[in-house]
Amino acid sequence: MFVPSGDLLEYYAGPASDVYFQRARDTLLGEHLDPVVTMEYFGDRAGVLCGMNQALDVLRPALGGEGEAWALAEGDRIEAREVVMRVKARYSLFGVYETALLGMLASCTGWATRAREVVDAAAGTRVISFGARHVHPLVGPIMEYAAVVGGCVGCATPLGSQLAGLAGPSGTMPHAMILVFGDTVPAALAFDKHMGPDVLRVVLVDTFKDEAEESLRVAAALKERLRGVRLDTPWERGRVTVPLVKEVRARLDQAGFEQVGIFVSGGLSVERIREFVAEEAPVYSFGVGMEIAAAPPIGFTADIKEVDGEVRTKRGRIPGLTHAPRLQKVI
């Protein structure tokens, strides 16, 4: 099985690079051709730029102090076909990294853009990324980082949390743990007993019983230590609905547990979140998984626009530098 290790630059330039960039490098070297080219990078849809920091982490050592680069900043809103990066350097220095550079921007901008839509839909309610399980684990934490760039306030993996500069990962408890206990209340009490003070006491309440009933049982057991209940009703039971949230809220309040927040998860989409918001469901926080994880990449393209100072580009593109006043010099 594959293990990217040691020198990631070597990995990006070789095993992970489209082979034709390597063949181009060899052909040009064979002809002793190595002009200074100016290359521009742009995406094919509007969105929230992400992956640029990783790209610059590749480019800086690659250029070795020789060329120049200009870019927009991580998290910037970008337009379709807007130039997000420009590199001016000898082609041999960075040509073979094109696969890696475009791939970082494509995946991360896709995720950050969708996260922004989700966060906008939530209209101020907290959104946490819970979707690491829906992408390959080599990029799970990177997806979570992008989700935070897009506006999420938390994520589930320790590395994702660290990449995003958060205090720590977010999480409640899985159904598996409660199933091993066989009842939610003793599971909640044990969780409370063994977890450190930094871990929020949020108990999952849909494993065995009706969510409203279980919420009241758990609240009666943990009392003021209970910070929240998580509703994750499976689709076989109609998923979490707006009326369920309102009813659980009302029943908790009537029993004196106003301090207990309601955490909602399970197949949340932009559309469903808009419904919760429109109907003023009293949600404390949304846990979003597949909606962000499955965001399609945004395709990025790199175009040569000048060769040794002469404007030149391929058919279909306009030769010469594009007007791009927002670019900042980064290398």
Next chain:
Amino acid sequence: MFVPSGDLLEYYAGPASDVYFQRARDTLLGEHLDPVVTMEYFGDRAGVLCGMNQALDVLRPALGGEGEAWALAEGDRIEAREVVMRVKARYSLFGVYETALLGMLASCTGWATRAREVVDAAAGTRVISFGARHVHPLVGPIMEYAAVVGGCVGCATPLGSQLAGLAGPSGTMPHAMILVFGDTVPAALAFDKHMGPDVLRVVLVDTFKDEAEESLRVAAALKERLRGVRLDTPWERGRVTVPLVKEVRARLDQAGFEQVGIFVSGGLSVERIREFVAEEAPVYSFGVGMEIAAAPPIGFTADIKEVDGEVRTKRGRIPGLTHAPRLQKVI
């Protein structure tokens, strides 16, 4: 920046694992609860199973010879909600790998499933995966591996090719190389001069001139050494169309270059490939990028169905083992 290295098992169990699995482990250990559980894994849509080999590479060392596992094979067609793997072992041995196991299956099955749709659309014409640039480079080669599991006959990165057990990666030449030369013909001649005999002479013909005209110029220069021309017309020029392929084919044939195949790339989707096939465009091979790379993951779920021999599962699911006669014992 992140470098997953050394012991990937540690990485999957810790930094890349949803933190609540780790908290569940700690709570259960605190209570000295470690029953043998039976867990079943299934996807939410039909597709082509992929990622199972990687998942077993994680499970085998994790179980350490103690539990049992049954699974379907890499590349199997699966139904929605069909059980693809069953693990029976002490929960502490494999609970924290759930994020990684599900993520491998989700991404890889998503890519392989879409690749199969593309390959089915191509109806016998060769399909090559050229989409590594559209996903993060840490998973680019894995995406290409999944594309080959789904039916592609080639891919673009050396590592992807190696993971898929192919003879070598596929590729022609990038626009950048031709732009550095300033003319396609000398670029093609230099490529022919410097590449080894294993590299197919396929020349990209849309950089500077009309594709039909350039095809004839290149063929006249490389003569019988020319194996193919690649049409990658940009969308600004209407992309590659069926009549363009037919015209280039006719003009090459009229000039005596029947041996030159036509390679088509550029924004190919299942739908556009169906058009090429329906109108009998004489395509030798399709290069597909974003269509496969942007395939959404297929969500996978792991359910406990038995605890210490007693049937038990969460609300919404049917307790006890699911009838799954296709499973084979793998551990």
Next chain:
Amino acid sequence: MFVPSGDLLEYYAGPASDVYFQRARDTLLGEHLDPVVTMEYFGDRAGVLCGMNQALDVLRPALGGEGEAWALAEGDRIEAREVVMRVKARYSLFGVYETALLGMLASCTGWATRAREVVDAAAGTRVISFGARHVHPLVGPIMEYAAVVGGCVGCATPLGSQLAGLAGPSGTMPHAMILVFGDTVPAALAFDKHMGPDVLRVVLVDTFKDEAEESLRVAAALKERLRGVRLDTPWERGRVTVPLVKEVRARLDQAGFEQVGIFVSGGLSVERIREFVAEEAPVYSFGVGMEIAAAPPIGFTADIKEVDGEVRTKRGRIPGLTHAPRLQKVI
């Protein structure tokens, strides 16, 4: 408030008749015009004929032995615009009953037709009409009668049951009764204690707890005396779903209660019933309310086609008797 009483014929001819039929009668009498007319009745859509028996109960005494009538039979499938009844008599004998005759056919045929669609969708599973509460109580039992004519095997009101010639009305228990008890199990035990042997022990299981959990509690309490559980999950909890039925079935079977049938109700439509059938949900019987009760009437029209033996009709219609070989002489 209105009480139709005593002589219904008087009611139909006077207070409940469109006043212009009474004015027409007075005008014709004033002119001593009372020809024998032949009138034909037809509906504007295809369906299942119902209300004909009531109509003939009006016509027979009205004609007083003088005229003739031909009709199709209650429950017959009819085509759009097919003649369902023909009356040949002096106009003064039956003209003022037109409002009543058409209204009986319109409402009852509408209900029976929709009931047939529901029953066809159920594909052999029993359908019971529970919709009396959705129509005015003066016609609630008549609606139920029509539902049985359309194919339902039971209905909820005693009078509906009697009109339809059934052994007795169908019913389980309302949420209100369980709410008064405060728990489903004692309510079920009391129901079992006080009801006669002819009443099926079917217990409503969604009032307080999760349906699967409550089903098992009730089954444990009533044991082999329990005949069924009724699932009536409110829309706020996602209504009854196919997986819920399957899960309750599985959990009951695993606990040894194979004899307990599952009764499904709550917002059932033709479309939802088709889903249950298509996915083979193990439903014992469907309780359908609004879907049948809200069926739109089928508009019926009465046309004079002959006057004193001369063919005559209004513009837009074809004069003379319509070819209608299925009609049978009834008066």
Next chain:
Amino acid sequence: MFVPSGDLLEYYAGPASDVYFQRARDTLLGEHLDPVVTMEYFGDRAGVLCGMNQALDVLRPALGGEGEAWALAEGDRIEAREVVMRVKARYSLFGVYETALLGMLASCTGWATRAREVVDAAAGTRVISFGARHVHPLVGPIMEYAAVVGGCVGCATPLGSQLAGLAGPSGTMPHAMILVFGDTVPAALAFDKHMGPDVLRVVLVDTFKDEAEESLRVAAALKERLRGVRLDTPWERGRVTVPLVKEVRARLDQAGFEQVGIFVSGGLSVERIREFVAEEAPVYSFGVGMEIAAAPPIGFTADIKEVDGEVRTKRGRIPGLTHAPRLQKVI
């Protein structure tokens, strides 16, 4: 055949009541349980409340002076799920009337709501309900009452007119009467001769001849005594169209019969009425039948919210009294 007679309360509590309410009553009596409950009634769609007066006519004698009730008024606009009535009393006093109470509200509110839509579409032009023939005659007059509550200015049956508090029923003449005469002009003259002064001289003009021609013939015969002509063109001749109304108006005016109004009927829907209004057709009054008669009922629900002073309700609903400041004490 069924004759609801004598004591309607007995009818509502027995033959017309869902049998399970009677079984619930018997079970609770068997257990000597008869708490004071608070029940709330609401509809599932917005509309114009109707049937409330009939419901209170049932409740007042049923409660026998013991309980309390609050309600909105007949004709009030209501929101979806707004509480329209609240009853606080011993359950045994009113539980068995639930089928009747809900049914009155469902049918009548459905009709009144659709009538309001029709009246709104007519934008000031008079609308008369002519649909008694499209519903069972036991509720025909009640439907007409509801249509007037919804905004119609007239209806066709004497009892409907009386229930609605109108001066008398509306009507012109049926095709049957004209067909017996064999010509419209003598029919019109006879009608004029025999009807009292309170009956409007409105003549139906589409039976034998072109409507424009017949209108002029009738006007020439009745002269200034003619109050209107009714256009009821059958669908076989394209129904009444906007240009037909304008043409008849113009031809009448050119002949000096400005005092003759145009009455339009025949398959009028909200949509078609909007067209007449949008194109400023000179209509004096619309006669609407099926569009109102076929209005689907609005489903009403009754929920227990308190039992002996304790908040209690079923799963899916919020326990305790709903905030409903518009309710007025009625019992």
Next chain:
Amino acid sequence: MFVPSGDLLEYYAGPASDVYFQRARDTLLGEHLDPVVTMEYFGDRAGVLCGMNQALDVLRPALGGEGEAWALAEGDRIEAREVVMRVKARYSLFGVYETALLGMLASCTGWATRAREVVDAAAGTRVISFGARHVHPLVGPIMEYAAVVGGCVGCATPLGSQLAGLAGPSGTMPHAMILVFGDTVPAALAFDKHMGPDVLRVVLVDTFKDEAEESLRVAAALKERLRGVRLDTPWERGRVTVPLVKEVRARLDQAGFEQVGIFVSGGLSVERIREFVAEEAPVYSFGVGMEIAAAPPIGFTADIKEVDGEVRTKRGRIPGLTHAPRLQKVI
């Protein structure tokens, strides 16, 4: 105002020719270039070829016995992009006629193709073209000719009839004539009196009275001399409907006028004709106007495929002669 006269060839080559063909001729003459070219003509949609005879009437004198031409026949079904004519001659002989040749084919093939759709929809019932009034009178008869090529059995203008080789034009009587008379019956009698025996006695019956009534009046007046009635109900009265045709047929038959055919006209489209046919309306003949007259032209293109024996064509087309085995030598 324009009068094309005398020598039509001069007109086509000069005033009616796109000026750039004349400039091309002058430029080529200036350079003494006049190769033999092979030109192919094709349409962009499938249809019924028409206008070819006119085109050959231009080409024959133009080529003056020098070149060659191959073509499909007038009335042939053609495929989209199928070659319908090929001309091999010196370019100077026919280049300037391209506007005229393409225009003849475009208009006529458009009309003939739509006529065929109409005729196919009529499924054996006779269709007559009445649309000359909807196109410029300089081409009205040509449109009618094309309609007959497409399958119509008659047309309305004398010249159209002559071009199509019919015995004579078809026509009944206009509303204007009847309006001058002031009543249909005297108009019909006068028509019968003054027309020769070759003119069918078909009377228009919707001018003043209801069509059914007028049909019977006219039939009573002309008796066995009446050959048909024409229904042309204006859209303000709902146009001619299927039930109107059936009713008029029934009333004529009941009165003993089985010999009178029903001619239908007025806004007939392919779709409406299909309705008449599907519902088996007893129509003797359809008069179709705008549906054929407004048929869009089918765009024709002329491509040079060879120049002095060398294959040559423009970008986008395949050089050399197209495989077209159905072409016949015509010049």
Next chain:
Amino acid sequence: MFVPSGDLLEYYAGPASDVYFQRARDTLLGEHLDPVVTMEYFGDRAGVLCGMNQALDVLRPALGGEGEAWALAEGDRIEAREVVMRVKARYSLFGVYETALLGMLASCTGWATRAREVVDAAAGTRVISFGARHVHPLVGPIMEYAAVVGGCVGCATPLGSQLAGLAGPSGTMPHAMILVFGDTVPAALAFDKHMGPDVLRVVLVDTFKDEAEESLRVAAALKERLRGVRLDTPWERGRVTVPLVKEVRARLDQAGFEQVGIFVSGGLSVERIREFVAEEAPVYSFGVGMEIAAAPPIGFTADIKEVDGEVRTKRGRIPGLTHAPRLQKVI
């Protein structure tokens, strides 16, 4: 083949007139009926009136100084069913011209109306009609005249240009001419050499090579004499796109050829022109063919409204003169 010649009035009254107008004339003459009638003409859709001048050219000599006429002006915007002309004269003077008068208005108004839509879409950019080849050559120049009435600034045939009062026809060069030369540059040089100074040097640049490349070659050859390039990319190559125009503009400007305008043609529709305008493509002029040529005629109708001073019209229409204050006396 047909040649309309000599006396067009005779042609319109005879060979090109619907025969039933001639039969009506003969019948009325036979009865010595020749009242003064008032006839009104209107179209069935809104648009730009055209053909009126031709119609008056027919009417004036026909009336021979005897009657009166009122009309709207050529080029006026008209509403659906607005009266565009009124004639008051003895019926025998103009009845037989109805086919011709309506046909002129129908075709010309259809073309002018569509031209106006195209011109509006172009939002100020020049539109030239190039569609003569898509209609029969007898009306090609008339179509072009109507296009100019609708707002086009030029057209392609000499006669069309003359009818429209333009300085001369517009045109560049056909593909055929360039194909005969075998290369665009010598063709352009020859064209420049042989054409007079009044002919714009606009060169077609898509025949052999990529449009951008060819534009630069042609500009380099003709230098400041080059007035424009015409892009007419065939659909097989994706037609002319917005990015192609922008790219050619940029490349011309970068090479110093700012004076060269870009002429776009090839399948231009209202919709495509809107795209060019919305995306600010630097187009100098649009050449539009089929979009205008295939405009459906607008159906015109002539109604008698008075006969010898008495209001009279057919069923469906309002008798008497229509209020039409915009009409001006023209005869």
